[in-house]
Amino acid sequence: MAEGTATTLENGIAVSRARWKYLDNILNRSGPFTDPDSFEPGETIAESLARAKVLVIGAGGLGCEILKNLALSGFKDIHVIDMDTIDVSNLNRQFLFRQADVGSYKADVAAKFVEKRVKGVKITPYCGKIQDKDEEYYMQFAMVVCGLDSIEARRWINATLVGMVDEENPDSMKPLVDGGTEGFKGQARVIFPTMTSCIECQLDMHAPRAAVPLCTLATIPRQPQHCIEWAHIIAWDEERKDITLDTDDPEHITWLYQKALKRAQEFNISGVTYSMTQGVVKNIIPAIASTNAIVAASCCNEAFKIATNTNPFLGYPGTDNYMMYTGDESIYTYTFEHQKKADCPVCNPDALARPLTVSTALTLQEFRDTLAEKPELQLKKTSIRSEAKTLYYVQPASLEEQTRHNLDKKLSELVEDGEEVAITDPAFPTLVFKYKLTFN
């Protein structure tokens, strides 16, 4: 009886490994670049892959690919977080979703699909925000793979993972693999929190598009986009203040489109279309299956190498950690080591304040506006305090009210030349951005 059981077990293993014949060629053999100190070919690697719990953040264009890729790389315990539901415009690339799934949660549908297709993999979905979860939750994972379209979410998880590192406990260091795409371009990067450059160090690589000045929108529009922004920011508030703008409501978009069109005609500007209106209002970024496939697979290739040591991976301190991809003109990749920044507020909370020269003419509100556009800051809801006093707090409401009158004051009336200010944003509750202001 005991013997019989053993045979079944062996057979069971034999059958399941037959499925992984190709993967096992790599797991069971050394190559010219494998490091004999960290890679011992054989069964134990497949087992540790099966045990490694991986968190995937995002179940959209990149996330669908990432889930498929990890499942077919031998990972067995995958978790996925996404707060979004499926929209019809996702179907040109998010291949785990069908027309009938429109409206359902992405994380749910994606997890079920991959579980059904790849037998033996367990995918645990969470339909919500990453901010809902605490350090204890993130501590359970061996690594995190991100496929997000939001810089804010990336910065949040980055700050959380860097903050979790406890030098006494090597398991507290969770590698973060991050991908991003825009049209024919994209990037994949690997972060070993506290050891390599982090997402905050690299923030200025993804500078936000400069906003069009309000006076251009209000008085001297020149481009069709200016007319659309005017309808969006100014006309809506003037005429439909009581209705909350829903950029997914066709009636709302149509209203904005018609307003924009009329304004464009007044100024002899051509080119306002419905599609452009949607694009501007929703800040639509072109997205295609091919670029997602490239970037997601690059992320998963690194995740697989990190988990198995089957070959050197990006992000090993002192080596390349960032791959940029461009596909619109031939194919071009640039793979390099992004250096850690000494004054990064995430990697180094005790860093000295960064120097910043500001005009004496700036009001506090105008100063706050520049903080939203500064490539290395990109903060939209800033609270500011100087060494001496609180200048402006976005919350709580009572403090906001008390400090609101400062917004129209000149910065030079509120702070001394050479004084330090500390800037915070509720999106990143653990971070303080310090600047030493000099007036010109």
Add this chain to the structure above:
Amino acid sequence: MADLPPPVQGPTAKEKKYDRQLRLWGATGQAALENAHILLINSGPGVVGLETLKNLVLPGIGKFTIQDSAIVSEADLGVNFFLEEQQLGRFRAEATSSLLKELNPDVEGYFVTEPVESFLTRPDSLMPYTLILVTAPIRPELLSQLSAHADASLIPLLYIHSVGFYSHFSIHLPPAFPVVDTHPDPETTGDLRLLKPWQDLLEYATAKTKGMEAMGAEDHGHVPYIALLLHYLEKWKQEHGGEPPKEYKEKTAFRDILSKAARTDNPEGGEENFDEAVAAVLKSLNSPEPSSAVKDIFKRKESLALSAESASFWVIANAIGLFYAKYGVLPLPGSVPDMKARSADYIELQNVYKSKARKDLAEVVENVRFIERSSNRPTTIEEKDIEAFCKNAAHIKLIEGRPFHVVEAGQPIKWGDKAKWMAQNLASLFPDYLLPLYIAFLAWDEFAATHDKDGLGGAPKVPGETDQQFDSEKTTGIALKILDDLVKDAKASLDEDELSTVRTQTSDFVQELVRAGGAELHNISALTGGLISQEVIKIITEQYIPVDNTCIFDGIRSKTAVIQV
């Protein structure tokens, strides 16, 4: 709402579904995709070809056909996403085709289970397809046959490897593959003709800068920067014998003049329009000379010797060549970047550029019509095609497609005129030049060409399937011979050390390939499928610029390289 125009037709269901890609390649690109029929000749574990098709089915390619005679095995299920357990034992072509079709109901999918050898013996078997993908391993005589078909029918052919952590693909395009809609970066490619202004533009600048010193702050701060540049250029020319600033030093001096001309006695402490003018000096004060690549297109035989059958591209190229010969510049593209200006002044400036562009276009159209008459063309080229060409004339691209290497057992690789250049790069670009990895793939092909699974000339056996050590040595030997032949062919002067470093690199690549034993890693195949599908989209839509002609991916260092072979 009474004062608003009547309600609009919102986007169609199809426009909604494809919104994120239509913003890249537009309705014409989409229509081209929908008219395509792609054939995949699949082999090996078969993942990379399917991952490629996935990224073409999703954006709505018209039709695809999978030729594959393999039967779904247990091992397929561990690496291929488009197979299910209950399909074990069925034809892989049928199973994968049906699961791919699920991704997009607009796409038609077909399959062929007949072995590739007999499939290709039928004379018309390749007729329906507008583009062919073929994955390694495949017998060299069959690959040659496909290459001959690509040559004769001008059908693009892509040959693909995905082995372990490495991949490769080569593209065989028609001998002349022109692209008009290359989508150059608008930031870097404006053509404002500031050094060759025409009368209307000069008049505009004069009018807008008249009495500038006396202008109020509002007016002064809203003079469009193009008018500022032209105004100060005229002054500069008067002081410099009629010559504009040419050398870098002169341009920076000119830039300083502009900086100093800005008013600073305002709350902002400067003027945005002057800042824009300063920023534009180095970028915009260049003579609008077309690149030699573009001038070469005008001089090609296809452009000079036109017939009734010539493609419209060549007729328009000839017509623009005539325009260039007459004026020494290309037709004006006519677009103007946004700038600090009052609405009416900006729109007026736009119209100055647009009218000139329309005038240039009219002249090119006239040239085209003349050519059409004199070459007895049966059809008339649409004006919108001529307009698109004129708008992007400075950035049109011609790729000279050619066959890739087909490794024949015992035959040396023909490197042709590329040999010298390649051999030199081996040393100078080490270790980022991935030619040694390409050579490793050629050696892998030669091994497969000389081994078969059953010893009866059936399916090719690839290195490392059973004996890693033995096959490694054998394939390394083949690769080093290919490398030595190349260096000899090129009469290149690599010293002992350089050669030995490159030989080590080549043999490492071979060993890593053999380690895989023909296995595909899903990640590498997914990534490569992404690269290839993107190339296919560029080729079919004739937009953006495809790879010329070979791309290598190293998944260990996460680098790609494009080489011309």
